[in-house]
Amino acid sequence: MAQRINKPELHIVELVNQAVEKHGVTRDAVVPILNEINRALGYIPASALSEIRRHIPTPQEGVFLADSHLYSAASFYSLFSLKPIGRHVIRFCESAPCHVMGGREVIQVLQDELGLKPGETSGDMKWSLLMTSCIGICGVGPVFVVDEDVYGNVTPERVPEILARYH
Amino acid sequence: MKVIRSMVLVSVDQASLEHGAEQVFHAFLEEIEEFGLSDQVAVSTIRDVSIHEDVPLVIVYPDAAVYAPVKVEDVHTIVEEHLFKGNIVPSLLAMMHELVPEIAWMRGRRGALPVQKRIVLERAGIVDPGSIEDYILYDGFQALGKALTRMKPAEVIAEVEKSGLQGRGGAGFPTGRKWSFVASTPGSPKYVICNADESEPGTFKDRLIIEGDPFSVIEAMTITGYAIGAHQGYIYIRGEYPLAYQRIEHAIEQAEAHGLLGNRIFGTDFNFHIHPHAGAGAYICGEETALIESLEGKRGMPRARPPYPTTFGLFGKPTVVNNVETLANVPAILRNGAVWYRDVGSPKSTGTKVYTILGNVNFTGLIEVPMGITLREVIDIYGKGMKNDKRLKLVQTGGSSGTIAPASLQDTPMDFDSFRNAGVSLGSGALLVCDEDTCVVDLAKVILRFFRNECCGKCTPCRIGTLRLYEIMNQISKGEGSLSDLAEVKKISEAMSEVSNCGLGQTASTALRDILKYFREEVEAHIIDRVCPVGACPIAIRKPEYLSVA
Numbered sequence: 095m096a097q098r099i100n101k102p103e104l105h106i107v108e109l110v111n112q113a114v115e116k117h118g119v120t121r122d123a124v125v126p127i128l129n130e131i132n133r134a135l136g137y138i139p140a141s142a143l144s145e146i147r148r149h150i151p152t153p154q155e156g157v158f159l160a161d162s163h164l165y166s167a168a169s170f171y172s173l174f175s176l177k178p179i180g181r182h183v184i185r186f187c188e189s190a191p192c193h194v195m196g197g198r199e200v201i202q203v204l205q206d207e208l209g210l211k212p213g214e215t216s217g218d219m220k221w222s223l224l225m226t227s228c229i230g231i232c233g234v235g236p237v238f239v240v241d242e243d244v245y246g247n248v249t250p251e252r253v254p255e256i257l258a259r260y261h
Numbered sequence: 262m263k264v265i266r267s268m269v270l271v272s273v274d275q276a277s278l279e280h281g282a283e284q285v286f287h288a289f290l291e292e293i294e295e296f297g298l299s300d301q302v303a304v305s306t307i308r309d310v311s312i313h314e315d316v317p318l319v320i321v322y323p324d325a326a327v328y329a330p331v332k333v334e335d336v337h338t339i340v341e342e343h344l345f346k347g348n349i350v351p352s353l354l355a356m357m358h359e360l361v362p363e364i365a366w367m368r369g370r371r372g373a374l375p376v377q378k379r380i381v382l383e384r385a386g387i388v389d390p391g392s393i394e395d396y397i398l399y400d401g402f403q404a405l406g407k408a409l410t411r412m413k414p415a416e417v418i419a420e421v422e423k424s425g426l427q428g429r430g431g432a433g434f435p436t437g438r439k440w441s442f443v444a445s446t447p448g449s450p451k452y453v454i455c456n457a458d459e460s461e462p463g464t465f466k467d468r469l470i471i472e473g474d475p476f477s478v479i480e481a482m483t484i485t486g487y488a489i490g491a492h493q494g495y496i497y498i499r500g501e502y503p504l505a506y507q508r509i510e511h512a513i514e515q516a517e518a519h520g521l522l523g524n525r526i527f528g529t530d531f532n533f534h535i536h537p538h539a540g541a542g543a544y545i546c547g548e549e550t551a552l553i554e555s556l557e558g559k560r561g562m563p564r565a566r567p568p569y570p571t572t573f574g575l576f577g578k579p580t581v582v583n584n585v586e587t588l589a590n591v592p593a594i595l596r597n598g599a600v601w602y603r604d605v606g607s608p609k610s611t612g613t614k615v616y617t618i619l620g621n622v623n624f625t626g627l628i629e630v631p632m633g634i635t636l637r638e639v640i641d642i643y644g645k646g647m648k649n650d651k652r653l654k655l656v657q658t659g660g661s662s663g664t665i666a667p668a669s670l671q672d673t674p675m676d677f678d679s680f681r682n683a684g685v686s687l688g689s690g691a692l693l694v695c696d697e698d699t700c701v702v703d704l705a706k707v708i709l710r711f712f713r714n715e716c717c718g719k720c721t722p723c724r725i726g727t728l729r730l731y732e733i734m735n736q737i738s739k740g741e742g743s744l745s746d747l748a749e750v751k752k753i754s755e756a757m758s759e760v761s762n763c764g765l766g767q768t769a770s771t772a773l774r775d776i777l778k779y780f781r782e783e784v785e786a787h788i789i790d791r792v793c794p795v796g797a798c799p800i801a802i803r804k805p806e807y808l809s810v811a
Binding site: 121124126128132170172173188194226227230232233234235245247 | 274463468495500501503538542544555558619621691703708
């Protein structure tokens, strides 16, 4: 995974500039721009929304784009976070195929090992445990993703060893 | 240009890496160099090998010989005997499970892998997905060239219509007819959208098509653009598929550099540009109007229809939205003709279908076979039978929005018509095989939790219905349900399927409806006897007498 930037407030203007340069300022660029910010910081701070809107001052197809439009889009998608999340993000697939193939036992061990419930972030900001819908790797279920590393055919026994790979 | 005559694939999934796959990979590179075959044999890696006990796995194409488990010491023999002399090494081949005797192997490509009929995935796993030369070597861009130089747009549409190709995204709408709607609708510009927001649980065919053969999607979109008179195309790839996005981005660059995409394609006056677009995590964006809203930078909430995208699509313009698998059929149809395509599959459902096989079978993965194969064949031939010799209880077909087929329907041919008559949907092609240890209440709960999470919240029946159905199933699984709950389930399900705005709400209760149709006794056991016969639910684990099986 790309190294996250530590002090977001210093970089937002620069980040938005880069993203706008890459994707343009048409309406279809909104989600890709948000994607870039989310990837770089791990979340989308409110100040980034204002900064993006500043680049799109003219009406688009007769509609003004307000901060609230951007907030509305950013808050809709599950890969975006509007608040800071852990350095390492676990996304556990809770859809039917992984469930049938033994996912229920794995998520239990994962919760016990981390001391987190689904949706929570650890106090030291090391881990976030998120549940996700199917991520399309069902051939090797149960599956979870840590940052951008995919783990398939996971058994409860393998969980501690996988978690130990992250610092 | 190198002329690759053989391709060696080394499995590099987690288990293979732990068993020395990396050393095997490097040994192949060295031995191939040693034998002076570097210009003729390509070595690559594959991640998806489904579940194999013997890893690493090495597949040699075009023979499709599977060697496993391969040790570094074996590499010399494989290179010398198979790649240099051309003889498969039987002693190193993977052990294949015995086939069920009454099922004959389909005719087609010979080799150690069970035979499939591949049109859409013809090149996947054989060509280097990063190389346009490879694609061209395997008939790539022939169809586009033929269309642009020898066919009028209307002739392209007529050929696709004649082929009988139906949309593979789930609804099965005739592709040619959709194209002709857009072609004949006034308004400009027009758009082509490739729907690669594949989010139906248990479905990953589109990901493998794009990852394995990205150029076919590019070629097909360009043909579509020519046929309907569009010059801009978007491919909407779900955010969870970063590799697919990179491969498409790379494929677009290469196609543009070779004059096969962009301005004056094939030296003609036709211009076409493709923009890759990454989603950000939302099941509902697979619905075409939600996808369009999302492309326009908004929340991915479905529009009211009509007007349909064919008249009022992206930015309000006439738009064709086609699924990846649908598009991937198009080049082969133009290359070989509609008559050839109609010969594959069943008369009313032509061509092949890509299925993903999941759940409690020995081998999970993806296959492409002619329309009309049965569930029993899929499970026995390709799934290599039920895991741990358990009994088949049910198959959920078409993902979470799909139907539940009990074991009694496993001999029904899988094509659009036969399945529709049996009340089963083909949907996205996901086949979730569940054995006797699966509790239908638990399964329904998981499916409804999915819809509760993924409902976009725009229309009331779906927003409240998905939540309420999940709550009821949760109560029942805890042993706190009552029989009147089942009447409420029926009422809510019917309302949802009748008045929800889009397919999500209309199909969210499909699985539950089927479960109550085929497995009502088991659900009632949770309510009346307060037991889960299978023992999966958080209530007493006791098998009542009337459900115990000898």
